[in-house]
Amino acid sequence: MVAIPIAFFAAAALLGKRFSKLLACASTLIILIIALALIASAFVSGTINLSESYTFLPSLSINFSLALDPISLLLVTMSGIVLFAAALAGDVGEVDQKKSAILLLLFQVGATGLFLSGNFLVFFVFWDVTLVASFFFINALGSGNRKTASLKFLIYEIFASSMLLLGIMMLYTSPLHSLGFQALRGPLPSATQLTILIAMMLAFFVNMPVFPLHSWMPDAYTEAPTRGTMLLSGILSKFGGYGALIVLSSLTISKSYALYIASLAAISIFYAAFSMLGQKDIKRALSYASMLEMGIVLLGISSLSAIGLEGAAFAMFAYGMIMALMFLDVGVLFYSFGERDIRVLKGVLIEGRGIAFAFIFGAFAMVGVPLTAVFVGDILVFLGAFSSFGAYSLVPLLSIILLGAYLYFVIDKIFYRAKDHSKPVYVMDRIQGLGLALLVFFILLFGIMPFIVLNAFK
Amino acid sequence: MVAVELAYTIIASLLLMLFLSLLSLFHRNRHIAFAGNVLLLAVIAVASFMLSIYPAHVLFGMLAFNAFSSAFIGLFASALILVSILALDHSGDYNLFSFLLSISLLGMFFVASAASLLEILLGLEMVTLPTVAMLLSEGKSRLESALKLFVLSVLSVTVLVFAISLIFPYSPSLMLSSLNAQPGAAMPYLVLLAIILFAASLGVETAQFPFNLWVPDVYEGAPGHITAMLAGVNKKVAFVAMMEIFLVMLLAFRGVFSTFLAVLAVFTMFFGNLLAMVQSNVKRLFAYSSISQAGYILVGIAVATSFGAEASIFQIFAHTFMIIGAFAIVSWLERSNIKSLEDYSGIGSSNPAMAISLTILMLSMAGVPPLMGFYGKFLLFSSALSANYFYLALFGIINSFMSIYYYGKVINYMFMKRGRPSLRFSVATRLVVYACVAAILIFGIYPQPIVSLASAAGSALAAL
Numbered sequence: 001m002v003a004i005p006i007a008f009f010a011a012a013a014l015l016g017k018r019f020s021k022l023l024a025c026a027s028t029l030i031i032l033i034i035a036l037a038l039i040a041s042a043f044v045s046g047t048i049n050l051s052e053s054y055t056f057l058p059s060l061s062i063n064f065s066l067a068l069d070p071i072s073l074l075l076v077t078m079s080g081i082v083l084f085a086a087a088l089a090g091d092v093g094e095v096d097q098k099k100s101a102i103l104l105l106l107f108q109v110g111a112t113g114l115f116l117s118g119n120f121l122v123f124f125v126f127w128d129v130t131l132v133a134s135f136f137f138i139n140a141l142g143s144g145n146r147k148t149a150s151l152k153f154l155i156y157e158i159f160a161s162s163m164l165l166l167g168i169m170m171l172y173t174s175p176l177h178s179l180g181f182q183a184l185r186g187p188l189p190s191a192t193q194l195t196i197l198i199a200m201m202l203a204f205f206v207n208m209p210v211f212p213l214h215s216w217m218p219d220a221y222t223e224a225p226t227r228g229t230m231l232l233s234g235i236l237s238k239f240g241g242y243g244a245l246i247v248l249s250s251l252t253i254s255k256s257y258a259l260y261i262a263s264l265a266a267i268s269i270f271y272a273a274f275s276m277l278g279q280k281d282i283k284r285a286l287s288y289a290s291m292l293e294m295g296i297v298l299l300g301i302s303s304l305s306a307i308g309l310e311g312a313a314f315a316m317f318a319y320g321m322i323m324a325l326m327f328l329d330v331g332v333l334f335y336s337f338g339e340r341d342i343r344v345l346k347g348v349l350i351e352g353r354g355i356a357f358a359f360i361f362g363a364f365a366m367v368g369v370p371l372t373a374v375f376v377g378d379i380l381v382f383l384g385a386f387s388s389f390g391a392y393s394l395v396p397l398l399s400i401i402l403l404g405a406y407l408y409f410v411i412d413k414i415f416y417r418a419k420d421h422s423k424p425v426y427v428m429d430r431i432q433g434l435g436l437a438l439l440v441f442f443i444l445l446f447g448i449m450p451f452i453v454l455n456a457f458k
Numbered sequence: 459m460v461a462v463e464l465a466y467t468i469i470a471s472l473l474l475m476l477f478l479s480l481l482s483l484f485h486r487n488r489h490i491a492f493a494g495n496v497l498l499l500a501v502i503a504v505a506s507f508m509l510s511i512y513p514a515h516v517l518f519g520m521l522a523f524n525a526f527s528s529a530f531i532g533l534f535a536s537a538l539i540l541v542s543i544l545a546l547d548h549s550g551d552y553n554l555f556s557f558l559l560s561i562s563l564l565g566m567f568f569v570a571s572a573a574s575l576l577e578i579l580l581g582l583e584m585v586t587l588p589t590v591a592m593l594l595s596e597g598k599s600r601l602e603s604a605l606k607l608f609v610l611s612v613l614s615v616t617v618l619v620f621a622i623s624l625i626f627p628y629s630p631s632l633m634l635s636s637l638n639a640q641p642g643a644a645m646p647y648l649v650l651l652a653i654i655l656f657a658a659s660l661g662v663e664t665a666q667f668p669f670n671l672w673v674p675d676v677y678e679g680a681p682g683h684i685t686a687m688l689a690g691v692n693k694k695v696a697f698v699a700m701m702e703i704f705l706v707m708l709l710a711f712r713g714v715f716s717t718f719l720a721v722l723a724v725f726t727m728f729f730g731n732l733l734a735m736v737q738s739n740v741k742r743l744f745a746y747s748s749i750s751q752a753g754y755i756l757v758g759i760a761v762a763t764s765f766g767a768e769a770s771i772f773q774i775f776a777h778t779f780m781i782i783g784a785f786a787i788v789s790w791l792e793r794s795n796i797k798s799l800e801d802y803s804g805i806g807s808s809n810p811a812m813a814i815s816l817t818i819l820m821l822s823m824a825g826v827p828p829l830m831g832f833y834g835k836f837l838l839f840s841s842a843l844s845a846n847y848f849y850l851a852l853f854g855i856i857n858s859f860m861s862i863y864y865y866g867k868v869i870n871y872m873f874m875k876r877g878r879p880s881l882r883f884s885v886a887t888r889l890v891v892y893a894c895v896a897a898i899l900i901f902g903i904y905p906q907p908i909v910s911l912a913s914a915a916g917s918a919l920a921a922l
Contacts, residue, residue, distance in 0.1 A: 057906055059913050060837075125827040132826060135866075140806075140873050147870050154866045158824070162859040165825075169836065169851060173844035195848075 020101035024087040027105055031112060032080035038073055042456040048073055051118055062179060065118030070456040071313045075115045075242055077453075078320040081442050082234040083108050085324055089435025090227030092335040100141055100227055107133040111235050115242065119179040120168045127164065127239060131157050134236055137228030138220055149216075149223035156216035160206035164243075167199035184250035193253045200247050201261070207240030208294040211268035221287035226331025229283070233290040234324035238316045241297045248301050249309055262302040262389055266396050269295035273399040277406055282340050282414075283330050285406065286323070289366065292399060293319040299396060300381030308384020310457050314450065315377030318443065322365050322374060325439040329358045332432050336424040345414035351424050356415045358436040363407040365443055367400060372447040376454075461512035465523045467505045468531065471498045472564055479557040488552035495542050495556050499563075503535035510911060514918060520573050522634075522922065525914035527571040529771070530698050534566045537691050537778050540893060544683035544786055546886045554595050555683075558588035566695050575622050575632040575707070578699045579615065582663065585695050586611035592684055603679030607688075610672045614662035621655035624648050625707075634706050634922060649708075653715045656703055657722065663696030665752045667725035674733075677745035682789025685741070689748045690782040694774050697755055704759055705767055706922045712762040719760035720850050726753030727857040734864045738798045741788050743864060744781070747823060750857060751777050757838045757850055766841040768909075768916035773834030775908050776822070776898070780831060783894025784819045787812055790887045799871050806873035809881040812888075813872045815895045820865040822898045825858045829902040833909070 042048035053065035068076075087104055091097060110130030117123040135157075139150035172179055176186045184196070206213045221229050248254045248261070269292050276288035297319070300312030333355050334340045337348065349356040365372035368379075378400075385393035446453065475498040482491035506528040514524030538559060545555050565584025572578045590611065593604035626632065628649060661669040677685050704715055730750025737743040755777065758770030796802060806813040822829035825836075835858055842850040883891075901908050 057909055059906075059910050125832075128826045128832075129828070132821065136873075139870065147874065151863075151866050151870055155863060158862040159859050161826075162855045165836070165839075166851065166855050169840045169843050173840050 020098045021087070021091065024101040024104050025084070028080065028084040028087045028108060031108065032077075032084045035073070035077040035080040038068070039077055039453060039456075042070065042073060043452050048456050053118065061177065062121055063119065064122060065180070066113075066116045066122065067118035067181075068116060070453070071242070071245065072115045073456065074313055074317045074453055075238060075320075076112060078238070078317045079108075079111045079115060079235045081439065082230060082320055082324040083111065085328065085435045085439050086227045086230045086234075088438070089328060089429075089432040090230050090331070092226050092331050092432060096141060100137075100225070103133050103137050103141075104227060104231070106130075107137070107231050107235075111231075114239055119181065120171065121179050123243070124161070124164060124168055128161055130236060130239070131161065134224075134228065134232055137231070138224045141225045141228065142223040143225070144223070145219070146223045149219035152216045153220040156206050156213070160203040160240075163199045163206075164203035167196045167203065167247075170196050170199065181246050181250065184247060185252070188251075190253055193251050197247065197251055197254060197257065200243065204240035204244040204247070205264075208237055208244070208298065209240075209291055210264060210295065210298060211271045214268075214272075214291055217291060218284050218287045221290070221327075222281065222284050226328060226335075229287075229327040229331070230324040233287065233327055234320040237290060237294055237323075238320055241294060241301070241312065241316045244298065245301050245309060245312055249304060255304060258302045258304050259389065262299055262385065262393065265295045265298035265302060266393075268292075268298070269396045269399045273402040277402065280341050280343060282342060282410065283327070283334070285410070286326050286330060289326075289403060290319070290323050292403060293323070293366075296378065296381055296396065299385050299393065300377075303381075303384040303388040303393075305384045305387050307380055308388065310454065311377055311380025311382075311384050314454065315374070315381050317453070318365075318373035318377045318446065321439050321443050322362060325358065325436065325443065326362045326366070328432070328435060328439070329355055329362060332428055332436075333359070336426045336428060338425050342410055342413050347414075347416065349415040352428065354428050354433050354436065358440065360411055360415070361440055363404075363411060365447075366407065367404040370447075371444065373443050373450065375447060376450040461509060461515060461523065462517070464505045464509040464512070465515070465517055465521070468502050468509070468567075469517075469521075471501045471505070472560075472567055474498060475502075475560045476557075476564060479553070479560045482553045483557055485553065488546075491553045491556045492542065492546060495559065496539055499535045499539045499542070502563075503532045503539070506532035506535065507911075510914060514921065516573060520577060521571045522573045523571060524922070525911070525918035526771075526916075526922070527918075529911050529915040530570040530694075531567055533775055533778060534563065534570070534691055534695070537694075537782060538563060538687075540782050540786075540890045541683050541687045541691065543886050543890050544686055544782075544789075547790070547884050548681055548683055550596055550681075555592055558592050558595075562586075562588040562692075566691070569695050569699050569702075572699075572702055573634055575625070575634065575703070578634075578702060579618055579622065582618070582696065582699055583615055585692055586615075586663070589684065589688065589692060592687075593680055596681055596684075600679060600681070603676040606672045606679075607676050610662055614659045614669075617655050617659035617662075621652045621659060624652040624655065629707070634702055649711060650714065653708060653711060653718065656700075656708075657715070657718060660696050660700045660703070661722065664693055664700060664756070665726070665749050666722050666756060667729045667753075670726070670729070670749055670752075673749055674742045674745040677748075677785075678739065678741050682785060682792070685789060686782045686785040689745070689785060690778045693748070693752065694778055697752075697759075697770070697774055701759060701767060701770065701919060702922075705762060705919055709762065716760050716762045719756055720847060723753045723756035723760050724850065724853045726750065726756060727853060729753075731857050731860045731864075734861070737864070738800075740797065740799060740802060740868065741785075741792060743799075743868070744784050744788055747861065747864070748777070748781050750861060751781070751823065753857070754835065754838055754854060757842055757854055760850070761841050761845045761847060763841060763845050764916045764920045765844060766838075767919055768912045769834065769837035769841045771912040771915050772837055772905075772908060773831075775912070776830040776834040776901075779894045779897045780819050780823050783891050783898070784816065784823075786887050786890045786894070787816050787819075787883075790883055791881075794881065799867065802868065802871040803874040804872075805881070808879060809883065812881075812883055812891065815891050816872070817869055818895050818898060820868060822902065824862045824865050827902070830898045830905065830908075832902065833905045837909075 051067035053063045056064035110126045113126035209217045272288045272292035279285035300308045368375045478494045509528040510525045562585045565581040568577045568581030590608045593600045665673045730746045734746035758766040822831035825832045839851040
């Protein structure tokens with residue numbers, strides 16, 4: 001699964017412009033099909049646990065190992081869906097098809113490898129591959145203010161990866177002398193554990209992002225092209241969640257810090273919700289919504305209960321698809337109407353039915369209406385948090401009301417209000433409709449039948 | 459004995475190269491000199507990499523052939539191949555250059571295979587003085603940097619001689635074997651002084667913090683191939699000498715020198731990175747970045763374990779290729795009058811291949827996997843952590859994070875869209891750059907050969 005995108009990446013880099021989109025679609029589709037087949041087999045057999053290991057640096061006892069467990073399967077599937085949708089439909093208004101396709105494939109190499117990684121070195125290598133791809137997505141293909149935004153993104157993310165590297169090296173040089181994820185469960189001295197916890201949490205909090213470390217995010221998400229934003233918010237931000245899930249659930253001392261992390265998550269949730277209320281640009285508002293959702297994920301992780309962790313994994317799965325859907329929709333909206341400002345757009349429903357329906361569906365799904373995948377994730381997260389922290393943990397639910405109110409306001413303002421409605425300059429292609437429909441389909445599928453994947457957690 | 463034959467092959471090729479380039483001084487044709495040089499350098503490189511797997515032996519009582527020396531002779535020979543290809547672009551007297559090059563290669567050979575302090579002294583002198591002569595032969599415009607380099611290297615050698623004379627009472631043979639430190643006895647203050655002087659003298663050559671103010675001026679003033687040689691090869695020779703002196707001879711005093719070197723390393727890293735951030739001339743930027751890289755390499759020596767030595771050796775290999783490739787691009791652009799960061803805007807559209815190559819080289823310097831620079835840093839900082847130098851690893855990581863700012867700035871300018879006439883690079887420059895990028899990528903994705911070479915070299919050093 002890691003080899004396929006690498007092969008396609010090389011092919012896309014060498015072949016001409018005409019093939020680039022085709023190759024991107026083919027590569028992402030193959031990965032998606034493999035992931036779905038794995039999900040089916042996991043559903044049938046009730047569990048999944050694959051791992052492979054190749055000798056990489058024998059003299060340093062470092063292996064190139066890949067592992068697949070239910071959580072990583074979930075996230076690989078999510079990234080497969082998002083990447084396929086992005087390859088298919090994400091290129092609205094793209095200036096340089098070839099560059100975009102190459103970066104998409106490079107991102108796919110990183111994302112697939114990261115979720116399948118079996119030890120921290122592999123995790124780190126793919127983390128940085130993805131980082132470089134995302135940086136160039138913003139830097140080379142982004143809109144107006146892309147240079148500043150990309151540099152800011154790079155500085156924040158490299159800070160994160162240096163901290164991650166520090167944590168990894170602490171683990172590697174500890175008496176256990178191992179890089180595997182399960183080494184974190186081993187008998188580490190508590191000072192080492194604390195250093196690892198602080199360093200890695202700093203890294204993951206930048207990436208997710210969580211409150212004090214988020215300031216790269218609105219710029220990066222807003223300036224990136226549609227495809228880039230889909231990948232950034234749908235997949236890149238889940239790296240931090242995935243890493244935090246692994247680290248917090250493995251370290252033995254994390255129990256005593258869980259409450260602090262949960263409070264940070266709550267602060268982050270409310271900060272994001274209130275910042276979102278003030279935004280005029282839908283894309284910027286949605287980037288805060290993405291931060292809010294990662295806060296919920298972090299709340300689920302910090303509960304450290306089985307149900308909360310499961311919920312956090314499922315919530316990441318659901319939010320990845322939702323954010324990709326919303327950003328794709330906003331990208332199409334922007335391309336069709338040439339505008340993203342909620343004060344200007346009016347009556348989009350009349351001439352852009354597809355866009356409007358997808359947005360309204362996305363809004364419902366984001367708030368967590370039952371039968372969408374987010375609902376399952378949210379309820380598991382809050383159940384887990386409730387069992388660990390008691391009733392206070394339900395306070396962040398209020399932020400979802402704020403989110404709902406804001407989205408209602410947006411829908412009311414830009415989709416209805418029919419008097420002298422906005423005129424599109426471009427009508428949505430069928431292929432973009434297909435991309436939106438694909439995401440809607442999967443959100444509904446895993447909302448109605450979450451047991452397909454949750455079964456494997458037993 | 460295959461090992462002895464290989465060693466004789468190396469020596470014979472060295473002497474043949476010296477002889478041929480001496481002959482070529484009397485001819486005009488530069489291509490024959492070039493072909494002979496590259497061929498013999500390739501022979502030396504291949505022979506010494508082959509030699510590195512054989513057990514150690516000593517020839518004539520003064521040339522130690524082991525994994526450490528042969529790894530570095532191989533590295534220097536292959537780096538000099540790249541430098542002599544780069545020099546083809548240059549309009550100067552190529553045959554004189556190749557003669558001076560073969561003298562300095564002989565010096566490198568002495569340093570790498572040194573069995574005594576005198577060989578290190580002699581070798582270092584034979585490396586730097588020909589470089590000064592190379593700069594002088596470029597004409598009056600290079601006089602300033604030649605003079606700076608000359609004064610500083612003479613100063614460094616003088617201090618080195620003084621340090622050697624201080625160590626003489628404790629090691630009358632001047633052989634490179636560990637000095638005995640009487641446990642419990644007070645540290646002889648002469649040795650302490652000698653340690654400081656060794657660090658200062660080699661700190662000049664390896665561009666450590668208070669002794670490196672000459673670096674940016676000389677690098678900026680030198681033509682491309684000489685800059686590449688100074689940063690990619692000469693500095694590494696001094697590092698080899700440093701490892702031999704500190705990690706073999708003075709190993710018993712590691713408690714003293716490792717703190718001292720660690721402080722130097724931290725200051726050097728910060729100095730290089732902070733000043734690189736404010737540069738607008740790209741060549742100076744890379745000069746400062748190579749200073750900070752020197753700080754990283756020193757981390758492994760300061761740690762003074764065999765793991766640290768291994769990490770430093772790996773990073774020396776990585777940095778040699780990174781900096782030669784980077785200076786090849788930068789110097790070629792400089793000759794087309796593209797010097798400052800503003801001038802770099804639009805390189806990405808006028809020559810995408812070179813822009814991508816420079817990006818890869820810079821990402822590798824910043825330590826982004828899966829490139830060679832990443833493993834160097836990973837090993838270096840891990841070695842610092844495993845020897846309980848937490849602050850050294852932390853400062854190193856902070857620095858490698860800071861460095862991304864200026865590399866990112868260069869990348870930002872390069873890929874700024876602006877219609878520019880397309881730029882063509884010469885074949886020689888392209889060849890060198892692609893070779894460096896290929897090395898960075900191949901040994902980044904599959905670092906095992908270099909890691910095992912470095913660990914063999916590290917343990918050979920410990921066995922000396």
